[in-house]
Amino acid sequence: MLEMKSLQDEPVEGFKVTLVDESDMYNWEVAIFGPPNTHYEGGYFKAxxxxxxxxxxxxxxxxxxxxxxxxxxxxxGDVCISILHPPVDDPQSGELPSERWNPTQNVRTILLSVISLLNEPNTFSPANVDASVMYRKWRESKGKDREYIDIISKQVLSTKADADRDGVKVPVTLDEYCVRTQVQPTDDGYNLLYDDYCDDEDLEDDEEDEENEDCCYDDDSGNEDS
Structure with a gap:
């Protein structure tokens, strides 16, 4: 309840959270808006x-x-990301215990990690091998092999019907996407507005860093290049 109230008072850019059933605090519905200036721009993804x-x-x-x-x-649809893995010490996984879940994490850090994961996939041990191979082909061809991007574009386009049905206006510009949060007055009496996590650089489609901690290590996933 405290986390839900916190997210309502200080929303995270690109997300909307509600309860699936008002009587069940353990089951949330999440709407994710694709960040502007990325391949997911204009998308409305439900989780x-x-x-x-x-x-x-x-x-x-x-x-x-x-x-x-x-x-x-x-x-x-299950997301495979280090922050959602149980806090156990498993040397075979390739993950450090510090990369896994711990009680200091919260919904806000999960949501931000999911947005980061969308734009910066980890292909070393993927949950979807075919998607990983296709993504690497796109990167290695410097955008000439567009099969991966074309699929993403079709998925984004297909979500518009869901947004219309739910009566949701999907943000497509930085001004619409950014949440301006009111902070406490300063000593000189002024109120300041700041854009939480809303730097243009944070929303660019940075495809240069694969080695992020949001990954899935599965010994049975096979060789992605096979």
């Missing part, structure tokens, strides 16, 4: 965030309801 009864000692699960083609998203 479910489910909390275990021992939260925050165990991580919630995050599953996309909208069909997603992404190296780190399983075909059933």
């Amino acid at each position: 479910r965030l489910k909390f275990p009864v021992d939260y925050p000692y165990s991580p919630p699960s995050f599953r996309f309801l909208t069909k997603m083609w992404h190296p780190n998203i399983y075909e059933n």
Whole structure:
């Protein structure tokens, strides 16, 4: 309840959270808006965030309801990201314990990690091998092989019907996307407005850094280049 109130008072850019059922605080519906200046611009992606009864000692699960083609998203919509992995020491996974879930994390950090994951996939041990191979072909061809991007564009376009049905206006400019948060008056009496996490550089489609912590290590995933 405290986290829901916090997100309502100080929203995260690009997200809208509501309860699936007002009587069930453990099951949230998440709407994700594609960040401007990225291949997901104009997209309206729906997901479910489910909390275990021992939260925050165990991580919630995050599953996309909208069909997603992404190296780190399983075909059933489950997101494979380090921050949502249980806090166990598993040397075989390739993950450091510090990269996994811990009780200091919260919904806000999860949402920001998901946005980062969309634009910066990790292809070293993917959840969707075919999407990973296609993404790497696109990168290595410097954009000439557009199969991956064309699929993303079609998925973004297909979400417009959902947005219209839900009566949602999807932000497509930085001004619409950014949430301006009112902060407490300064000592000289002025109120300041600031854009939380809303720097143009943060919203650019930075495809240069694959080695982020948002990854899925699965020994059975196979060789992505095969």
